[in-house]
Amino acid sequence: MGAQLRVYKRRIRSVTATKKITKAMEMIAASRVVKAQRKVAASTPYAQELTRAVTAVGTGSNTKHPLTTEAENPTRAAVLLLTSDRGLAGAFNANAIKAAEQLTERLEREGKQVDTYIVGRRGVAHYNFRERKITESWTGFTDEPSYADAKKVAAPLIEAIEKDTADGGVDELHIVYTEFVSMMTQTAVDSRLLPLRLDEVAEQTQKKDEILPLYDFEPSAEDVLDALLPRYVESRIYNALLQSAASKHAATRRAMKSATDNAGELIETLTRLANQARQAEITQEISEIVGGASALADATAGSDY
Amino acid sequence: MAAELHVELVAADRQVWSGEATLVVARTTSGDIGVMPGHQPLLGVLESGPVTIRTSDGGTVVAAVHGGFVSFADNKLSLLAEIAELADEIDVQRTERELERAKAEGDTHAERRADVRLRAATAAR
Numbered sequence: 001m002g003a004q005l006r007v008y009k010r011r012i013r014s015v016t017a018t019k020k021i022t023k024a025m026e027m028i029a030a031s032r033v034v035k036a037q038r039k040v041a042a043s044t045p046y047a048q049e050l051t052r053a054v055t056a057v058g059t060g061s062n063t064k065h066p067l068t069t070e071a072e073n074p075t076r077a078a079v080l081l082l083t084s085d086r087g088l089a090g091a092f093n094a095n096a097i098k099a100a101e102q103l104t105e106r107l108e109r110e111g112k113q114v115d116t117y118i119v120g121r122r123g124v125a126h127y128n129f130r131e132r133k134i135t136e137s138w139t140g141f142t143d144e145p146s147y148a149d150a151k152k153v154a155a156p157l158i159e160a161i162e163k164d165t166a167d168g169g170v171d172e173l174h175i176v177y178t179e180f181v182s183m184m185t186q187t188a189v190d191s192r193l194l195p196l197r198l199d200e201v202a203e204q205t206q207k208k209d210e211i212l213p214l215y216d217f218e219p220s221a222e223d224v225l226d227a228l229l230p231r232y233v234e235s236r237i238y239n240a241l242l243q244s245a246a247s248k249h250a251a252t253r254r255a256m257k258s259a260t261d262n263a264g265e266l267i268e269t270l271t272r273l274a275n276q277a278r279q280a281e282i283t284q285e286i287s288e289i290v291g292g293a294s295a296l297a298d299a300t301a302g303s304d305y
Numbered sequence: 306m307a308a309e310l311h312v313e314l315v316a317a318d319r320q321v322w323s324g325e326a327t328l329v330v331a332r333t334t335s336g337d338i339g340v341m342p343g344h345q346p347l348l349g350v351l352e353s354g355p356v357t358i359r360t361s362d363g364g365t366v367v368a369a370v371h372g373g374f375v376s377f378a379d380n381k382l383s384l385l386a387e388i389a390e391l392a393d394e395i396d397v398q399r400t401e402r403e404l405e406r407a408k409a410e411g412d413t414h415a416e417r418r419a420d421v422r423l424r425a426a427t428a429a430r
Contacts, residue, residue: 045315049383053348053376147317147387213378218349219335227350228374231387238317 002281008274012267019263025088026256029249032143033183036246039144040180043242047235054232056215057225058196065225068196074171077112078135078160079104079190080153082177082240083120084142084248092178092186092251093122096244099188100176107174115160115170119153119241145245150238157237158230161194171195173233177240178247184254186247193236196229308342309361310380314368316389322366328359329382331375338375346378353417355392355425356384367392369425371418388418395426 058068081100083093100123104114115135118124120142127134136156141149163169173194178186217224312329314322329340332354340347351373358366373386400422407415 039318042319043317045313045320046317046385049313049315049376049385050374053374053383053385056348056376056378151387213346215346215348215376215378218333218338218347218375223334224348224350224374231374231385234387235317 002277005274005277005281008270008277012270012274015263015266015270019260019267022256022259022263026253026260029253029256033246033249033253036144036242036249037180040239040242040246043235043239047239050228050232050235054196054228056213057217057221057228065222065229068225068229070195071165071171074112074165076115076165076170077107077172077174078115078117078157078170079107080117080157080173080175080237081119081123082142082175082244083118083123083126084244085121085139086143087122088255089248089251090255092248093120093126095188096176096178097123097126099190103174103176103190107172112172117153117157119244142241142245142248145238145241147234147238150234150241153241154230154234154237158233175237175240177244178251180243180246180250183250186250193233194229196232310340310342310344310377310382312358312382312384314356314358314370314384314389315386317387321368321389322358322391325361326358326366326382327361328357329384330357331370331384332356333375340375340377340382342380344377348376349374351375351384351386353421355421355428357428367425367428369395369422371421390422390425392425392428395422397423397426400426 079100081096083096087093100116104116107114116127116133117135118127118137119139121139124134124137124139138149138153157173160168160170161173165171172192174190174192176188176190179189180186309325309327310329312322312324312326313320327341331338331340331349332352333349334352335349338347338349351370353369353371356368356370358368360366368384369390369392370384370386371388373384373389376383376385400419404416404419404423407413407419
């Protein structure tokens, strides 16, 4: 076997092995997307009922609560960025980080100091590499977040927003995550969790003409709101974590699918080249034999025997 | 047919139970409250404790609820809880072990959780 042919054969073998791996990763990601989507769907009733309740208290009473009223001139804001622990997901993390950076820039232009909270190793690595300050970070559960994880993330954020701004608290809470639109589309979005914009919350949950009943609060509207809002933040963060996980798996699936396709193409090209090299080798051998034979014939033609 | 109200018992990560009922008893921070069809619109904070639902076919469903809310409007009652378990899902022996461990470790939260579970499980019997 010729040297060139051997090189091609070796490359085909290695690309085939890579293709098998990416194919497997694609299939794993595909099954995880479905699982993650199911989790998003399972958490929806709770989120819906909770949002409805928040709207009811917010619109049905004249209670003023630090979590629903805007500070007169906000000076500090917290940004929670959701990324994933692992890469191999195309532009998934890059998009989320870019969205967070744009939001941070906008907030800073408005004269607010920004505290960054990050979920996921990718985001942490990005910020550490650039030596930017991270207030707090969490890693290790982005593939399959549980409600306890969401609570863990929400706790310091709620604490920060309840504290006075002068003592290191924040006035606003923003979240940046990747919304799962469909298998093919996931978009990085940012939204303000607190202070609550009640009209916006109301729009998400109900039809325009529905009038909320006049609720009787037990024990009182303030207490209900006090208990309700932290749960609301937790539930929103939980939902964002789940959507982010689903998006990550979908992005991985797509990235791995194109990797598999590319490997297939590469194998095809290499096979063609290998065939060509083999054919050239055979042709050369034949012409060598023919040339040798005719040279032999020429040499014997002039002699007597 | 007796008047009915629709009940949805949802935990943070799943829907636990839903159906028609004639009476729901839950514990709010200011005491036990019973809700029957046609109750005034209500929004209350729940304590962790057992919730009893008397279904319209005469049965009783008991669930252990750890913190959450109850809201009632338009003959629809929603019970929201971070963690909610139906009494028949609770493993009594395991919970007893948990209770002992929590007592030994002095973990009051875990102790309370286990206690609520046990009470819900015994109430269902």
